[in-house]
Amino acid sequence: MLPFLKIMFRNLLRGPSTEPFPLGPARTHKNFRGCAKFEPEKCILCGICRHVCAPGAIQLRPSEDGSGMEYVLWHNSCVFCGMCAHYCPTGALTMTDNWHLVHLGAEKFSNCIDEFVPYDECPECGAKIQPRPQAIIDKIGYRHPNRFLLCPKCKRESIARHAAKVHNKTEQAHP
Amino acid sequence: MNEKLKDIQSDAENAIAQALGGEFISWTADSYGNEYGWLRLRAPEDMAKLAPVLVGLDARLMTITAYRIDKFARIEGREIAYHFDLDGLALTATIALTETPPQIPSITRWFANADWHEREFSELYGITISDHPNPRRLFLDNELDAGVLDRLVPLSTLMNGASTNTLWEKVFAGKQMPDWAKEKDR
């Protein structure tokens, strides 16, 4: 007559299903998408993370002395969607399984990732360029690792020089 | 696509061509093989001719979309797209609104569920609907003027300044934000 009675008495026999948290640790699956983690040494300042960030939680701005960029990801604006990590070409941004982000209202503006990413220097002319960490060289710059480290201007020159050399060679071969 | 849908497709083509005199539907298909019909009407009044035909075809009104021909309102003009479902086929009938103020006849007498859709585009785009049975505000607060989506650009620029920048300035606590960051800050 009362199909629920069965469940009820089973409940009584089985005992509580309550998790120990907050009196004990909580289960967290390894795939959990918690707050983002940023590794400045891998960042190439491409800005794709900012481009895909729907809530605009990521801001990049040049530091005052012009030696690099200030990278700020504000957790109180982040919606933990993981798009930045998905599109990050170098894996500088990853999602961790950390969800312990509770904080007091007074700390709301300081709850952020605040890192500094220094510019690299062009080995030829010394101009400030986006950083070229090894990871990205391995990924997209592996064909001409030396040229990959140059600033756009020097790179153009290098390509031109190379092209000229190739051209000369071919001209010599087929005059 | 199965035979039944093909029949519906040709029935719809014939009936609409008859009612509107020579209007023709173009069909596109997505990668799953679903067909989508596109139809352009010449004048708002044509909707009143089309609606009874669609009722005869057992169509279901899915939604109505109003939009500006140019998002940034550099070119004047709005269009309305009516989306119907013919048992699996999606048919979109688009009408350009040429009059000022823009006006369109209500189709609630054929499609009862058009009520909300019409009220919505009326309040968001400031389009007048003639003989609507229930012309109240739908979603917008009375604090907001009608046609907010119509004036998308100035309004959102205003709001940008109001919330995003103030918040970010607090995040960058005390430091001055460079000009380029302010501009690019969406």
Added chain:
Amino acid sequence: MTTANTTNTYTLPVGPLHVALEEPMYFDIQVEGETVRGVQLTAGHVHRGMEALAMQRNYLQNVTLTERVCSLCSNSHPATYCMAVEALSGLTIPERAKYLRVIADEVKRIASHLFNVGIMAHLTGFDSLFMHAMEVREIMQDAKEGVYGNRMNLGQCVIGGCRRDIDEETAAFLRGQLEQLKPQLDELYGVFERDPLIRKRTRGIGLLPLAEAKRLAVVGPVARASGVAYDVRRKAPYAAYPELDFEVQSDTKGDVHSRALLRLREAVESVKLIEQCLRKMPSGPVCTEGMPAVPRGESVARSEAPRGEVFYYLRSDGTDTPQRLKWRVPTYMNWEALQVMLANCQVADIALIVNSIDPCISCTER
């Protein structure tokens, strides 16, 4: 008589912040004793102007933005949006991604349906059953957290495919969760079908006859419980649905009870669908390479969300933000049907009837 009427009927405001409503919605209900004589509805409390926001965000940001339209059907929105973008830019997503999308959709469907049915028990005051239903739902919540990383917003769809692949280990985990879920789901169905209190409270109220369902063009479980067997997954199949075997559930009673049972039956079908996907899923990439350029043009896409048909219309002017993105959600269509369902019902039944259309106000008002 008129004076008697004015003293007997009074206005009972329900909402906008009311425990029985998951979301803010404001009704003014004309009550005579305990009987409802009229319903006046004020909407717009969750109107966040999302369509305008979508026109300011670029195509990639909009994937996340559409996911936040509503968290109960949060997979259907980005999936349908992505379908619209893909249709416009002529992308075909990889085979494996199609299956992954079905899995994400169905996982959400099970959780959403169980939530709705649980809330129904809560509204009848049957809290033990509510808790039991929610415990059953937790199995699916765990699955979402374990597979996708969040309990509500999966973040699975991107333009061109899916983000997270289901490897052997995760598939085994998901299968385990489904095995756990199946007997519980059957048992729950039995309880909801046979429990005398649930039957007494929910049968024969909130009636929506077939003719009214057709006139108001309701969609989803509400339509199917009234006899309109329309399911987008069958009528305009997308993703991997054409290759999958499932039954479109329908009923003819059209009351609160039949809608709840229909949802539970659909949840059972969803379990089968996920199992089929895990079995049949071909190997291969889960996402197309690179970021697509969206050409000028327009496209339409639709899918079957837990609450019914979700419709997306995308119009692009060739820039990196949409010219117009319009979506229509199931509740938008079902809401007006409440006028029919609530006519002359009891005050005690208002919440039950409103809940029976599985209202998703944040979807509706955007």
Added chain:
Amino acid sequence: MSSILEAAFATVVFPGGLFALALGLFLKGMDRKVLARLQRRVGPPIYQPVIDIAKLLTKETLIPTTANELAFRLAPVLGLTGMLVAAALMPVAGVWNGVTGLSDLLVLLYLLPIPAMGLMLAGGASSSPYGSLGYSREMAVMFAYEMPLIASFLAVAVRTGGAAGPMLSLSGIMAYQIHHGALLLDPVMLPAVAALIVFIPGTMGSGLFDIAEAESEILEGPLLEYSGPLLAVFQLMSAVKLVVVLELVVALLCPNPIPGGVPANLVWHVGKCLLLLLVSVTCFRAATGRLRVDQGFAFFLKFTSPLALVSLCLAITLR
């Protein structure tokens, strides 16, 4: 002099006053704990109701501007006082036999609806539509359960009548049962026993009959506008009412003392109340939801009243 002292003791310490409050809060705590267990939860500590009361005392009292302030403040106090008086009249088998002449079913019949009246007053005073809806519901439910209650009272009185003392006095009813065995086991009284057991959740508003304070329908009805200490008084009222109702049913159905003197009997009494609570309130609440007002009304009219009347008829014919 001693009778006055005795009466004062009865009202302030035992069995009314402090004892009733303590027992009530304990029973409430047990109710929540066991309910939690039935729902696979750990549940709050048993002393949680005490904490809740203490918490409410620290809160601010808000009085709606549209409310009648006097009635608004008076309602909970009225309810609590009524219930404390009723509790003082309840006999505890083997410990205390009740106040002669006052521990009487007729008196209780007048005292029992006081909390409901308090709630109605509260609902009326708060002038919120939910409050008044709760008020009308409370009234409907009250009428519904009053009828089988009276019938059961009469059945018990007729069955036990004349054994010792006046027909309606609780001590007389107790004395009869001590001689002839508990009415709980009397086949003639079985229908009335059922009616009385259903009366408990009915008057306490739990399970099927959580109609007047339906949280998800009318937001706890009359209590909607109450906050702070006044809400605490309402909670105390409900706790004492629980004690009164349970003790009453225990006295009517199974007041038999056990050997072992006062402490043992006290424990026995609390045990009986607790058992009755678990059966008629906790398990009932865990296994059912809420009926609609009309359904609840019909339930009492169609099932409970006939049950009680059957017993009454049997008792009269078998006299």
Added chain:
Amino acid sequence: MLNLINKLAGRSPWIYRINAGSCNGCDVEMATAALIPRYDVERLGCKYCGSPRHADVVLISGPLTLRVRDKVLRVYDEIPHPKVTVAVGVCPVSGGCFRDGYSVGANIDHYIPLDVIVPGCPPRPQAIIEGVLKAVGVWRARLEEGLCSHS
């Protein structure tokens, strides 16, 4: 005596939730956290109340849309002192995804002080419980202040 009451009070936080235009996610998670056996906040003394007048801890979700703003503020005023506000999800703090919308007001902080923030979209129930516990800490401190000023 007052100290004792103060100590006890912290173990009975009654929760009221306000939806200020959220997308449901946080709301559903709040309901989950508050009502289901797996998290069982009742063991911490929490109770979900239907009336703002009974509440101690207010959970707010959503970006505070224009239309709901006044109603939220009215309900907030109905909550008796001392009360603690917990922002669930990022929307109340920064607007999250919905910032810059024409119908979304500025952050709630303008109108209602947020005492505790639980970031997440939506935060998992455990995080909400963590937030409630933190709020209880704030509330205790507030009670002590209140009681000191009384005596």
